[in-house]
Amino acid sequence: LLNTDSKELLEKYIESLPERTRIRRQRVQGSAIDTLDLPVYQPYINGVLNCGAKLCLTSRWLNGITIIANEKTLKSIANLPYVDSIQKVANYKIRTPKPKQKTSVIRKAPLKIEISPEKDYGLSATQITQVHIDALHNRGYHGEGITIALLDTGFDLSHISLRNVNVLAQYDFINNDNETKDQLPSDDIGQDDHGTEVLSILAGYDQGNFVGVAYGANYLLAKTEKVSEDGVMFEKQIEEDWWVAGLEWAEQNGADIVSSSLGYSDWYSYSDMNGRTAKTTIAANIAVDKGVIVVVSAGNEGKSNEHPYISAPADGFDVVAVGSVNVDGLISDFSSIGPTYDGRIKPDLVAMGEGTYVADPSNNIGYRKANGTSMATPIVAGTLALLKQAIPEISKPKMLVKLLKYTASRSLNPDNRYGWGLINAESAYKYAKFPGSIKELNDWDPMGLDSITKVFPNPIKIGQMLEMIGSKPIRNIKFYDITGNLIYQRKDLDDARYLTWDLKNDYGRKIASGIYICIIEYTNGRTESKRIAIIQ
DSSP states (O other): OOOHHHHHHHHHHHHHSOHHHHHHHHHHHSSSOOGGGSOOOHHHHHHHHHTTOEEEEEETTTTEEEEEOOHHHHHHHHTSTTOOOOOOOOOOOOOOOOOOOOOOOOOOOOSSOOOOSSOOOBTTHHHHHTTTHHHHHTTTOSOTTOEEEEEESOOOTTSGGGTTOEEEEEEETTTTBSOOSOOTTTSOTTTTHHHHHHHHHHHOEETTTEEOTTTTSEEEEEEOOOOEETTEEOOOTHHHHHHHHHHHHHHHTTOSEEEEOOOBOTTOOGGGTTTTSSHHHHHHHHHHHTTOEEEEEOOSOTTOSSOOBOOBTTTSSSOEEEEEEOTTSOBOTTSOBOOOTTSOOOOOEEEEOSSEEEEOTTSTTOEEEEOSHHHHHHHHHHHHHHHHHHOTTOOOHHHHHHHHHHTSTTTTSOBTTTBTOBOOHHHHHHHHTSTTHHHHHHHOOTTOTTOSEEEESSSEETTSOEEEEEEEEEEEEEEEETTSOEEEEEOSOSSEEEEEEOSBOTTSOBOOSEEEEEEEEETTSOEEEEEEEEEO
16 A cells, blocks of 8 residues: 555656656556556665765665665664665776877768668668568658657767757766767767667668668667776676666656666576576566567577576566577577476577677767677567558557567477567568557467467478368368468368368469468357468
8 A cells, every 4th residue: 555655756757757768658558657666765775874874876676775784884774674675786986097099080970861762771680671671661761750768878879870869868877967979988989889880770760871770769868888897898787777767767758668688696596597587687677568679699609618608687587588590591509498497488589689780989970890699689670660660550668579589480389599580671661551460469379289280290391281280160261371361271161170281272283381360260150370380
């Protein structure tokens, strides 16, 4: 039960939320607020600070704070009756000033992006066309009206491809200010390189040279990851605190999709990759419950003998973990694998993360190749943004993710290397426009555990016979191609439980290879859909 003070706090909080945040939450939760929106109890915070600590961050969702304190102060804090636990996340040190980095001359960019029906993608052509994003661009979908948040190392918008990015807000959770590009002496030189590269894959636009996936979207930029300190790699648990703070900020500020090419495993064991242990995973699960699509990199430990598995928060229950493939669609050897410790398939999807072109942070008009699941992640996140724009009839975020899985290359036989496979933006769009597809998608179990009829072999080669065995009597069965054309049907069956198909259409002609949709109608009125992959 909430007391009067709590109710007042929640009422004030909901008034501060953007309308799009309230609408999103209402759609998936049935309410715009819940108890997770209550701030950390201020008298408790005051009690901790009165012991001599300095406040750095607070988390509503985790009901905790991040502080700076010495050992003596920590002992006093540990004795407070309302402190559940204390976890060391980093050693604090006073930094000495460094000379400022020289700034380069920035070439003036066009004031407005000129959008043409057919784009010259330049260096980015392969990563775009491999997953048929160009098909959505050519239909006029570039992410307009969709808000994407990035959580990364920082962002330098001076590159020619990034000067027209529509940034709604940005925040540096490391230095606690509104500037996300490199800041000396607080940052080492090159701190914002990774984030700049990732942002360019999503939002870049340099006609004839480079085009991002969702360059028409709105962006929220959060700097949550520290690369190095005084030239030494920085990999500490406080980065999870910054990440959680950035995620809460993004959700509250209206993000539809969060893309984060970061992961944490150094202080966790494989048994912790269970979807409920890591701080970032817990926070990511909460964001998903509030209607945000959270897309994260699976990790780059695929070649590790000790821990080749995904990192947090990729182990989240409905978090979209993204693996990497090369130009031929083959899994990259560095791409982290699944399953989660509790046996769930991961990664969820894959995209090109090997030899992917990005903006070159060291050259304001240059581009270079980059490798990593970090580079595949924004391709998937951007595709989800385009689909959200193109298919407004799918209002539930989890349904968009199901759509991308349903139409991916390995959706019929997902595994722990590719997940449900290489995404296909065009197939996802076309399938969503297929009559009755939304209901079928809603009923689809990605794991195939609720299937009534077994269809095999699947995939099937031309020349083979498709067999169907049903546990319930079948009345009608129809086969459609991916664009919705009826190819073959058998009607008014006498409660059949076993059927075959020779892969010929209603006119007796052999059909072409591709993906086909099988709609099965049972005598009890229930319907079931199957995807059949026919190969040469």
